[in-house]
Amino acid sequence: MKSKSSPFKIVVIITLVIVAVIIGLVVISNNNSESSEGKTVNNQPPIDGQPTLGDSDAPVTVVEFGDFKCPACKVWGTDIFPQLVNDYIETGKVKFSFINVLFHGEESKLGSLAAESVYKQSPDAYWEFHQALFNEQPSENHDSSWITPEKILEVASGVSAIDTDKLKSAIENGSEMNEVNKDSELVTEFEVNLTPSIMVNGTMIEDPFDYDAIKSAIENALGKN
Ligand code: CA
Numbered sequence: 001m002k003s004k005s006s007p008f009k010i011v012v013i014i015t016l017v018i019v020a021v022i023i024g025l026v027v028i029s030n031n032n033s034e035s036s037e038g039k040t041v042n043n044q045p046p047i048d049g050q051p052t053l054g055d056s057d058a059p060v061t062v063v064e065f066g067d068f069k070c071p072a073c074k075v076w077g078t079d080i081f082p083q084l085v086n087d088y089i090e091t092g093k094v095k096f097s098f099i100n101v102l103f104h105g106e107e108s109k110l111g112s113l114a115a116e117s118v119y120k121q122s123p124d125a126y127w128e129f130h131q132a133l134f135n136e137q138p139s140e141n142h143d144s145s146w147i148t149p150e151k152i153l154e155v156a157s158g159v160s161a162i163d164t165d166k167l168k169s170a171i172e173n174g175s176e177m178n179e180v181n182k183d184s185e186l187v188t189e190f191e192v193n194l195t196p197s198i199m200v201n202g203t204m205i206e207d208p209f210d211y212d213a214i215k216s217a218i219e220n221a222l223g224k225n
């Protein structure tokens with residue numbers, strides 16, 4: 001019986017152990033930089049001048065980067081957002097801002113311009129208009145053209161606080177285009193590449209439909225206050 005392993009065998013075993021340790025370290029460091037909630041960045045999007053729902057003194061800020069033309073954003077608004085409102089916004093723990101993303105081209109731009117113009121005219125009317133415009137997004141063929149000046153004015157006429165004549169000329173003059181451009185700069189700065197993207201303070205939530213991850217990021221942020 002051979003009592004001693006050959007030197008070659010020992011070298012192979014040592015090599016395997018080293019490789020295993022390296023793999024282990026790589027996995028651990030990946031887990032550190034990316035938690036189950038999502039990627040943490042050094043800062044959070046500034047929300048000054050952005051439509052914001054909830055108590056302005058709320059300790060945690062949740063930002064949605066969204067697009068009126070994006071079907072997933074509409075679904076997020078009906079499936080996830082009401083839970084956030086109920087659990088955190090109405091309880092004064094979270095304030096919520098929406099930043100426009102123009103991934104669907106001219107219609108995204110028109111919808112954003114309209115929403116910014118509504119916000120400028122009457123901040124209180126913003127969220128009702130926001131919801132009403134999303135409600136008009138067709139459930140099928142969402143790529144077909146539906147955000148038109150006529151549609152916007154039709155939606156706006158259903159929101160009592162909006163002066164539609166004033167809105168029409170604001171859209172024609174592009175008077176709030178600077179706000180739309182400001183949002184686009186934030187999209188670039190925060191490397192938003194899908195909509196909706198949800199950020200809780202400085203944490204980009206990996207899966208915006210994972211409400212548990214959103215909750216956990218909020219609870220984490222609340223704990224730090
Ligand atoms: Ca904005």
